[in-house]
Amino acid sequence: MRPRRLLAAFAALTGLLVLAALLPGAPAVADRGSVSGSGGGSGLVAGDVDETAPATLPAMRLVRAPSYAGVRRYDRLLRVGTGTWRPAPTSVRYQWRRDGTPIPGAHKRRYRSTPADVGRRISVAVTAAAPGHRPRTTVVRIGRIAHAVPVRRTVTYSVRTRGAVPGGLRQFKRQAQATLDDARGWRARGVRFQRVRSGGTFTLWLVEARLVPSFSSVCSTQWSCRVGRNVIINLDRWRHASPAWNAAGRSLREYRHMVVNHETGHWIGFGHASCPAPGALAPVMMQQSKGRGGCRFNPWPTPAELRRR
Known part of the structure; x- marks a missing residue:
């Protein structure tokens, strides 16, 4: 067979293969670069949140939002709950914020307001995580912190x-x-x-x-x-x-x-x-x-x- 005929036959065969892939019911072809292994744990330990969880994993579901307790005044203790999640989280992380900006070192459930908080809006970001799920963050808005004593x-x-x-x-x-x-x-x-x-x-x-x-x-x-x-x-x-x-x-x-x-x-x-x-x-x-x-x-x-x- 002459070279020109060989090229024509190869092109026809390639076209048939492409057409077959597009027909309904054609078997899916896996992209090897996107396949992830099924073995092993999530790598989460108490206090850690896996921020690199694949987007294909289901996200944590918030059932009941966290609430806070305490008085919004200087030098008073504020406490935030974990809320209710599905599934139950294996780790929860907290980040207190002042006017939306993270407060360095404020990562616990409890936070005592400081002079810098007076007149500012305080909130806390609560991030829950569990194996096999993407972490999810919800923000509890606490409000503006007042002076310890009202103006007399x-x-x-x-x-x-x-x-x-x-x-x-x-x-x-x-x-x-x-x-x-x-x-x-x-x-x-x-x-x-x-x-x-x-x-x-x-x-x-x-x-x-x-x-x-x-x-x-x-x-x-x-x-x-x-x-x-x-x-x-x-x-x-x-x-x-x-x-x-x-x-x-x-x-x-x-x-x-x-x-x-x-x-x-x-x-x-x-x-x-x-x-x-x-x-x-x-x-x-x-x-x-x-x-x-x-x-x-x-x-x-x-x-x-x-x-x-």
Whole structure:
């Protein structure tokens, strides 16, 4: 047979084979690259979720959504259930979220709210898995976290400077307000602090160190002070903290929290406090700029100070 006839016969035979494959009832041809073995387990152990389960596996079925228990306030414990799944999960994973963003290290059924959660929306993703099934995730929306104590009193304050205070005033305003708003501070007594352009219930000052005594003879160039309605922050202390604080390795930001809380505490009506016991948290009304007196440095009012009347 001539070559041209051989080619024609081969083409005809190939066409018949293709046509046969397309006819109803034609046997399926397996793609060797997609066949998976049937032996072996899923590889799941307690606490693990197999995120690589093939899409061909059936998904976990949620029968009853998880619910949560607890109070949506700062420093309160929140607990989430597992819900009901089919089949029963062999592992369940949790991821708590703040405004939709995962909270690092928050992977347990229980979660205690933090200062960073106040005013934010908290949720938790619950992922269930079982052998032979694809994992499935459901999100429990818990809601916005409130302060530990509702607002009982609103006070206003303005910010002023005295002397040479070059730059940094915007940062001072922002960080002072953050301290006064913080769930660990005097806000936990139910006091809300609102900054106004001028006037207000008290004035928060950032003052050049040499001019701090101009408010009163009881004030010194070395420390911050409170005189009447004036809460005075010494510029040197604001910029550099104090020798005792720095020697303990504490941060400048913590010192700023402490000094604003301390001097504002005087305005609220508290006097100086002493160390209650060696190793205890220092009261914020203790003169921690000068030392800790056996206590641990602490920038926030203690629970005892927050309860005082």
